[in-house]
Amino acid sequence: MKALRMFLSSVVFSVSLFASAGTPAQTETYFFKISKSLRGIPPTMEEREAFAQAVQAGTTEAFLAQKTQEYFADNKFTFKLKQKVDELLKLRQQTEFDKAPNQTGTAYDLLVSDIIQKNSSWDQLLLAKSYRYMTLPPGDFPSFSYDQDAFFMIPSQGDTSYPSFEEYFSPEKTPKVIEHSVTFTPDDQRVAGIVTTPRFFGRYVNTALNKNRRRAAAVFRVFLCDSMAPSVPAADNQGEKQDFDTIFPGHSSYAEEDIRRNTLADVHGQLMDCKACHYKLDPLGQVFGFSAATLSPMAAPGALAFKGQDGRDVSIPLRGLGDMAQALTQQPEYLKCQVRHFWRWYIGKDVPVSRHKEQELVRKFEDLGRKPHDFISYLVSLPEFKERPLALTEDQLLARRAVSIMKNCNDCHQSQDKDPDMRNWDLTDLPYSQDPDERKDAIRLLRKNLDIDHDGAGKKMPPKDSLWKLSQDDFNILRDWLNHGAPDFEGKPQVPPKGTP
Numbered sequence: 001m002k003a004l005r006m007f008l009s010s011v012v013f014s015v016s017l018f019a020s021a022g023t024p025a026q027t028e029t030y031f032f033k034i035s036k037s038l039r040g041i042p043p044t045m046e047e048r049e050a051f052a053q054a055v056q057a058g059t060t061e062a063f064l065a066q067k068t069q070e071y072f073a074d075n076k077f078t079f080k081l082k083q084k085v086d087e088l089l090k091l092r093q094q095t096e097f098d099k100a101p102n103q104t105g106t107a108y109d110l111l112v113s114d115i116i117q118k119n120s121s122w123d124q125l126l127l128a129k130s131y132r133y134m135t136l137p138p139g140d141f142p143s144f145s146y147d148q149d150a151f152f153m154i155p156s157q158g159d160t161s162y163p164s165f166e167e168y169f170s171p172e173k174t175p176k177v178i179e180h181s182v183t184f185t186p187d188d189q190r191v192a193g194i195v196t197t198p199r200f201f202g203r204y205v206n207t208a209l210n211k212n213r214r215r216a217a218a219v220f221r222v223f224l225c226d227s228m229a230p231s232v233p234a235a236d237n238q239g240e241k242q243d244f245d246t247i248f249p250g251h252s253s254y255a256e257e258d259i260r261r262n263t264l265a266d267v268h269g270q271l272m273d274c275k276a277c278h279y280k281l282d283p284l285g286q287v288f289g290f291s292a293a294t295l296s297p298m299a300a301p302g303a304l305a306f307k308g309q310d311g312r313d314v315s316i317p318l319r320g321l322g323d324m325a326q327a328l329t330q331q332p333e334y335l336k337c338q339v340r341h342f343w344r345w346y347i348g349k350d351v352p353v354s355r356h357k358e359q360e361l362v363r364k365f366e367d368l369g370r371k372p373h374d375f376i377s378y379l380v381s382l383p384e385f386k387e388r389p390l391a392l393t394e395d396q397l398l399a400r401r402a403v404s405i406m407k408n409c410n411d412c413h414q415s416q417d418k419d420p421d422m423r424n425w426d427l428t429d430l431p432y433s434q435d436p437d438e439r440k441d442a443i444r445l446l447r448k449n450l451d452i453d454h455d456g457a458g459k460k461m462p463p464k465d466s467l468w469k470l471s472q473d474d475f476n477i478l479r480d481w482l483n484h485g486a487p488d489f490e491g492k493p494q495v496p497p498k499g500t501p
Helices: 002-017 025-037 046-056 060-074 076-089 107-117 198-203 213-224 240-248 254-261 263-267 272-285 323-331 330-347 357-365 372-379 392-415 434-452 470-482
Strands: 131-133 145-148 150-157 178-183 302-307 313-316
Touching: 025 060, 025 076, 046 060, 060 076, 076 107, 076 330, 107 198, 107 470, 131 263, 145 198, 150 198, 198 213, 213 272, 213 323, 213 330, 263 330, 272 302, 272 313, 272 323, 302 323, 330 372, 330 434, 357 372, 434 470
Parallel strands: none
Antiparallel strands: 131 178, 145 150, 302 313
């Protein structure tokens, strides 16, 4: 009965969202868009016929609400949303999971899928304290041993060849998969979230010089939307040698062991162009300290430190990974970041979000318990999802292109700038102010720092020692945008275009 009541309440909630679907033709387009967005495929012929019958009967809204709930229960929805999480973490997608999503998979695969299927709080990606994993039985198939702290099924020693996935799960010979589960106590600093899985550890490999900074950078990027552009290039097949050559140019005579044993190792992260990120990376990297290729049973203390978007200084001591997960989910930047991910996935990365709209989305995300099904239902009810996009004007395109470039400016100013006015100024939030004089002053400041009137010859931004460089193409876009009066997302100039009397 409880499950039935929950289902009926969700249907009633969804019906209210679809109450303004529009004309039959618009509603049909909307139905196709829901199916494509949630499952990745258009409605079936049977669904189209049922939709036509619902239109004739005047029950379109109830039909759309019911189909949306059905799509949420579809494995295709689970797999499609999981793929988005894979891409967010820059993990290689496992297509086998699409073939048998409930039969096998690493703890990472099963955790993400369980959160999606059960409509659990999105925070469980970080906070989960229990996980399950699956192994194959011994016999005709390779035997598996399990490292409890690894959250993974690992081939036992001596197995050198394995049947293909199709052979594992062929209709003629399907093994009985054995499911296991592990739960950490609330006071255990270990968590079963995605950042403690071998998929995560294997993607962001630690090195003696890196000291878990790659993992910390990924946490900042995925959960706080801090781009964390690295000053050290990503490791290639040369591994630590590339890190070493980048950090200590001209010192090729030093071996890695020499660096580890003397004070030169302290140089890493102490150069001026590194400090902007290392004050954040180093303390968070320490929380992963005892975890190399697998999750350590020992907690490592560290801190969550960064400058908030509202100018506040965040410095939270952490006893271990459990504290890190809790602290992250309590930050307003975390909420804004996760809302942006969902907006990009279901509305579109090219559809701008004003600061006011973002605040509205965050409130809704909170009101809905941070649950993916409910928040996605809300997103697909918005006009931004329903309306067929119109061709953008030149000024609207300029505004979107300019904002995509100035996001790089935001990443620096909002986290590092000592001027509170600059930290609080979101260069991507158009229009800049309701006050015409404030808008004029803001755009005059941009023109001056980019030296637009002299074609950038004496530009001050970005600084010469900045890790991010403004390309000539990017400068040309910003120059054209400013000369057109810095139009907002609607194409309306914020100030008179250049040459206007």
